Amino acid sequence: MTVNLNQVESLTLQGQIAVPYTWWVGRVGSRFLIALRDEAKIIGNRCNRCNTVYVPPRGNCGSCFEDIDQFVEVSNEGVVSAYTVVRFKYPLQPVDTPFAYALIHLDGADVSLAHIIKADLDKLKNGVRVRALFKERSERTGHILDIDSFQII
Amino acid sequence: MDNIAIVGVAQTKYERRKKDKTYYDLVFEMTKGVLEDSGLTLEDIDNVITVSNDFLDGRTISSMAVGEAAGAGDKNISTVEGDGTFGAFYGAMRVLGGFNTTLVVAHSKGSEGDVKHITNGMFDPIFQRLLGLEAISASALQANAYMDRYGVREESFARVSVKNHANAKNNPYAHLPMELTIEDVMASQKMADPIKLLDCSPVSDGAAAIIIANEAHARKAKTKPVWIKGIAHCAEEYFLGDRDLTNPKSLRDAAKRAYAMAGIADPLKSLDVVELYDAFSYMEPLWLEGLGLCNPGDGPKLLDDGITTMSGALPVNPSGGVLSSHALLVAGLARIIEAVLQLRGEAENRQVEGAKTGLAHGINGPCGQSHCVWILGTEK
Numbered sequence: 001m002t003v004n005l006n007q008v009e010s011l012t013l014q015g016q017i018a019v020p021y022t023w024w025v026g027r028v029g030s031r032f033l034i035a036l037r038d039e040a041k042i043i044g045n046r047c048n049r050c051n052t053v054y055v056p057p058r059g060n061c062g063s064c065f066e067d068i069d070q071f072v073e074v075s076n077e078g079v080v081s082a083y084t085v086v087r088f089k090y091p092l093q094p095v096d097t098p099f100a101y102a103l104i105h106l107d108g109a110d111v112s113l114a115h116i117i118k119a120d121l122d123k124l125k126n127g128v129r130v131r132a133l134f135k136e137r138s139e140r141t142g143h144i145l146d147i148d149s150f151q152i153i
Numbered sequence: 154m155d156n157i158a159i160v161g162v163a164q165t166k167y168e169r170r171k172k173d174k175t176y177y178d179l180v181f182e183m184t185k186g187v188l189e190d191s192g193l194t195l196e197d198i199d200n201v202i203t204v205s206n207d208f209l210d211g212r213t214i215s216s217m218a219v220g221e222a223a224g225a226g227d228k229n230i231s232t233v234e235g236d237g238t239f240g241a242f243y244g245a246m247r248v249l250g251g252f253n254t255t256l257v258v259a260h261s262k263g264s265e266g267d268v269k270h271i272t273n274g275m276f277d278p279i280f281q282r283l284l285g286l287e288a289i290s291a292s293a294l295q296a297n298a299y300m301d302r303y304g305v306r307e308e309s310f311a312r313v314s315v316k317n318h319a320n321a322k323n324n325p326y327a328h329l330p331m332e333l334t335i336e337d338v339m340a341s342q343k344m345a346d347p348i349k350l351l352d353c354s355p356v357s358d359g360a361a362a363i364i365i366a367n368e369a370h371a372r373k374a375k376t377k378p379v380w381i382k383g384i385a386h387c388a389e390e391y392f393l394g395d396r397d398l399t400n401p402k403s404l405r406d407a408a409k410r411a412y413a414m415a416g417i418a419d420p421l422k423s424l425d426v427v428e429l430y431d432a433f434s435y436m437e438p439l440w441l442e443g444l445g446l447c448n449p450g451d452g453p454k455l456l457d458d459g460i461t462t463m464s465g466a467l468p469v470n471p472s473g474g475v476l477s478s479h480a481l482l483v484a485g486l487a488r489i490i491e492a493v494l495q496l497r498g499e500a501e502n503r504q505v506e507g508a509k510t511g512l513a514h515g516i517n518g519p520c521g522q523s524h525c526v527w528i529l530g531t532e533k
């Protein structure tokens with residue numbers, strides 16, 4: 001039997017993939033998240049060879065290929081080095097649009113931290129100073145969004 | 154480097170939904186198509202590389218599902234998870250390493266999954282992914298930093314979209330051939346400032362394949378061989394905040410190495426055609442800077458001065474580029490294929506007359522975290 005495939009209806013089937021993951025954060029990342037949760041402080045770490053202060057902190061310096069063991073507290077304030085006001089919606093966004101993503105160069109750090117800005121979006125520009133707004137202690141769980149957002153100062 | 158050549162190419166039409174074909178069908182069709190183009194048979198192929206991504210396919214070890222469709226039953230087969238240019242790079246290495254021929258085949262059907270969820274999965278799960286970042290918003294950060302650093306205007310990006318969608322009208326494989334104006338692009342839906350809908354590439358379904366051969370086997374093929382003169386890829390930092398998003402340093406490094414391998418001192422003079430990975434309109438000028446075709450910040454000027462248009466000194470993306478057809482992973486391989494067609498003189502309505510040296514380029518990771526650069530030529 002020969003079938004004219006052009007006349008066959010194209011069916012679809014719904015997938016059922018929902019793979020649950022539980023990520024171990026690692027000790028260095030845990031130190032960072034615990035500082036957010038318990039102290040409302042932002043912790044980075046410094047490579048002893050190139051002096052780069054990384055936020056979030058990490059176990060080793062990729063450019064020096066060296067372990068890092070020296071934690072440093074960086075400021076809760078810094079400047080915006082890049083931003084975008086997001087207008088489109090999709091389910092994994094943590095807040096309603098419009099909101100902004102920004103790369104924030106915290107005082108005392110040498111790299112920028114990616115985070116969100118919710119308010120005063122019309123005042124947003126590169127170089128503007130911002131400060132971390134922490135959630136209430138009872139709402140903080142050891143999560144990057146224990147910093148609710150950054151606010152323009 | 155020994156002389157190795159691309160002796161066969163095949164690609165599907167790129168479109169929103171390929172309802173009538175599975176991955177398996179597409180890979181089979183491309184494998185048959187690339188053999189037919191080259192005039193070689195499956196017996197002439199001793200190594201196969203498939204290119205796929207498990208998140209996109211919704212399948213664990215997705216490569217295992219397409220081996221037979223790639224004709225790899227009794228052959229060496231391995232996989233690259235990443236853009237097709239990187240799969241082809243590995244294919245070239247296999248031929249340099251002693252195989253006679255390598256068939257590289259890439260497939261993806263963005264229509265079957267959810268590309269925003271999948272590109273969110275590029276980011277580390279602890280510090281960046283939970284913010285909801287995905288390809289569009291991350292790229293918007295890069296476009297913003299680029300504009301701010303060099304005073305680039307949104308209209309310059311819009312002009313790239315107008316050029317490439319118009320070029321796509323000459324490419325029968327393109328997903329979105331369109332006649333647009335700068336005003337159309339500027340007025341399109343705001344996605345993540347400064348990126349608007351018409352600054353974004355579409356999500357396409359598609360597949361593509363090439364065959365790479367050593368010199369002895371290149372002679373067996375019926376096609377005009379296109380020689381691989383230089384190839385390199387480099388990567389930079391994973392965290393967005395660690396990078397200077399306005400300076401694509403891994404592209405600079407990769408381009409420098411590929412040019413050196415190909416003996417190119419002045420790429421703007423030596424190259425006849427460029428096919429690059431413009432997933433967003435701002436990427437074309439930024440990547441042209443990274444490729445050393447102008448000074449940092451002068452990328453938009455290349456189009457303003459008409460250099461990168463079809464009638465200019467160095468046409469960029471005569472095919473319409475990724476902006477007009479974006480099957481993830483396949484898109485880089487399509488850049489190589491388009492460069493090959495140009496050098497074979499078979500690019501029909503999109504042909505750059507007399508093209509002898511071409512550059513193809515692909516990226517992996519957010520905001521071009523890694524870049525792969527190919528220099529192809531008509532002469533050994």
Ligand SMILES: [Zn+2]
Nearest residue numbers: 047050061064
């Ligand atoms: Zn270091």
